[in-house]
Amino acid sequence: MDMVVDEERHAATAGVDFVERLGPDASATVFAALRDPADLAHAAAVSRSWRTLVMAVHLSKILCLRLFPEVSIFTRIEQSATSASSSSNGVNEEDAGSTATATATAWENHKREQRVYMRLVHALLSPLLSPHTWQGCIAACIGASSTDNFPEEGIQNTLVPGDMDMDDMESYWSSGGQEDPGVPEFLMYKLCSDLCLIDEIRIQPFRAYEQPDHPIYSARYVRVKFGCPKSPLRLEDLVSEDNEGQLTADDNYMWSYTSSEFPMLQENVLQSFKFPRPVLCIGGVVKVEFLGRIQKQVYDDLYYICMAHVQVLGTPLPQELGAAPCEDGIVLKYFPEHEPSRDSGCSRPKWHDIETRIWRALKATGQGIGFNQELLSRLLGPSLSFAVDDLSMVKTGGGRSPLASSGLSGIVGD
Incomplete structure (x- = not known):
């Protein structure tokens, strides 16, 4: 994986993008084959387009579900005010002017999901990867x-x-x-x-x-x-x-x-x-x-x-992670004591072209992000819907994740 990341960084310097060349369908399939959370984190750090793909296809959640299928019971995520505030800094005024409110909300939800599920899978794997006494x-x-x-x-x-x-x-x-x-x-x-x-x-x-x-x-x-x-x-x-x-x-x-x-x-x-x-x-x-x-x-x-x-x-698990009942199921709670701000609105560059197309597709259809759903369903499992099924769900912030209610057959197995 490190070699692929290095090659992509070199290609990005030359103005060529892996996702752009391969297309979102094939790229999503390749990324979904990652089994190590460290590889997924490295991939998300390569470029804006890679990061968007990782979040848009819910890869951190898919990885968590593969390893621990029981997390499918979570219906939504609840964050501390500090953590949520720092994550919302990624949308600046320029983006707000060119992106619909619902689409911007979807982007922030994807960023939050990526962060929380990566933290969860790290907390779950840490006891298994090092000498540990139960x-x-x-x-x-x-x-x-x-x-x-x-x-x-x-x-x-x-x-x-x-x-x-x-x-x-x-x-x-x-x-x-x-x-x-x-x-x-x-x-x-x-x-x-x-x-x-x-x-x-x-x-x-x-x-x-x-x-x-x-x-x-x-x-x-x-x-x-x-x-x-x-x-x-x-x-x-x-x-x-x-x-x-x-x-x-x-x-x-x-x-x-x-x-x-x-x-x-x-x-x-x-x-x-x-x-x-x-x-x-x-x-x-x-x-x-x-x-x-x-x-x-x-x-x-x-x-x-x-x-x-x-x-x-x-x-x-660490105290920053928790669970609580809610009206429609169980909430995954993430309340870190100290959450450093990673993005700042004034320093954030414009999205890469592939990101723009992805989120424009989300805005236009409200039913996905332009991927070939039939192809991805065969490769990643049936009934997978990436992004959101309905813009009203995005606007209200409610409803169960399509991934959580999909049955997960074909995902949890290796």
């Missing part, structure tokens, strides 16, 4: 599907390592008893951040040493879901000694990821359930589901599920 991410307990005796056998006991507390008393969560072994159970936790990259779940089933034959109350399978609360969780919503937790119903959350079913061993050991790849938990809520009961209690002949300890291992 940490426990559980901050609090939201609730359980059922509890046999609260608080003595409540979910809060699963935060204690092992199956004994500091007083050498048995420490575990126990479900209610059931005649049907197929009745599922679950535990729900709040993580330490709105956005956490999760690598694995560890669970230790409970062995009842005080019962005959010391039975182990494991489940047959474990399944994990990540989600975002539809309204912010309050302190009183969380489990405490006096509160068993009320917000455990599925319709209180928007779920962005559901794992496959992991077989659980009927052993009193800390068992690892590792995801095929690290998964971004959006919203900071984890639901651990237990499917299938194995062990009956001798005293009442009912099936129970009991867990001694649960860990959610991963890493929280």
